[in-house]
Amino acid sequence: MITLGDLSTDPSWRRPVLVPADHLVLVTGGHGTLEVDFQPLACRPGSLLRIRPGQAVRRVDPLDAHVVRWAAGSLHGLDLPPDPVPTLTQLNGEDEEAVVTEVSQLVVDYRRYGRGSPAGERLLRHQLAVLLLRLALTATPPATGTEIRTFRRLCQEVERHYRRTRRVEDYADRLGCSVRTLTRACLAVTGRSAKQVVDERVALQARRLLAATDEPIAGIGRHLGFPEPTNFGRFFSREAGLSPGAFRATGGRVAPARIPRPRPPHWTDRA
Known part of the structure; x- marks a missing residue:
């Protein structure tokens, strides 16, 4: 478990950071903007961001957040569906309560068991899998055809x-x-x-x-x-x-001339 500040060695975030791993970011405090691949995303408590390896991330405004990061292969062997979670979801109601509870428990268990305990590592893997399954169920069903x-x-x-x-x-x-x-x-x-x-x-x-x-x-x-x-x-x-x-x-602060809506999977929100 890390914080948003841990993503960048530059506290002023003068330029974006290419994240090397999968991340979930649950905003817990503050209102402001986080950029993902140069797109400004308005965030507030309950905002959940899904950031994938290679994406460019920059914090524009101070935000408090729990950040869950996992390496490629961490979930190998677990029966998980394709990841349909969009880049930004604003959680509400029972979904927000459930996700906040699960992320908070991940934070607690990581601090207690996350270093050097094989049983603790297995616990965290399964907790993360449950969280991703819940998010997959709450995501908008993908189009078919x-x-x-x-x-x-x-x-x-x-x-x-x-x-x-x-x-x-x-x-x-x-x-x-x-x-x-x-x-x-x-x-x-x-x-x-x-x-x-x-x-x-x-x-x-x-x-x-x-x-x-x-x-x-x-x-x-x-x-x-x-x-x-x-x-x-x-x-x-x-x-x-x-x-x-x-x-x-410009440090990437100029929006691109053409922005596809929606965007393709892996580099975008289509999955």
């Missing part, structure tokens, strides 16, 4: 391969369908073409790295599949509305 399933499959492939290819044809080949099928699915779910969905994922990673790291801009471009810095600059300017250098100079 052929197009949403196709869209999710595309997003999973994009997450695996966006650094190597931005060609929709490559993803269509991997999924065994046509470019037209992918585009139709993306338009139905997001209002954007398949090419736009792919490019938005690449641009999001570029924003994360520009705002949260000191890696050279040319190196970020190469990491994302742009051997030539000029090509990366043109791509980013088209997606974000300003150059990589200008975006970095």
Whole structure:
């Protein structure tokens, strides 16, 4: 168990932090804004945030919160469904009472048993699993249908391969369908073409790295599949509305020019 302050070594949060693990953040005090992937989220007591590895997080206003963090593989072997919890949920009523109770008990048991006790570690794993199951039950049921399933499959492939290819044809080949099928699915779910969905994922990673790291801009471009810095600059300017250098100079505080609603799973709230 940690606090929001533990996420950043900079108490002023001048730039976002790329979180390396899964997190649940339950706001217990204060009213203000927390940014996740450059989107400002209004928080108050009872706000629950689901933050996934690799996302960029910045605290804008002072907030008190319980933060539950777990490493990849911590829940291995437990029968858990796919995680449908959105980035932000405002808990109310019985749901809020139940989640607050379970998170509070996790905090207490972590302090009592969380260090060096195999039995305590098993207890915490199962408590976390119960909490995630409860959140899955309270989350809005996902949409169904052929197009949403196709869209999710595309997003999973994009997450695996966006650094190597931005060609929709490559993803269509991997999924065994046509470019037209992918585009139709993306338009139905997001209002954007398949090419736009792919490019938005690449641009999001570029924003994360520009705002949260000191890696050279040319190196970020190469990491994302742009051997030539000029090509990366043109791509980013088209997606974000300003150059990589200008975006970095703002510390990522300038909202991107285009924000997909809703966003794809793993880098967004669609699951």
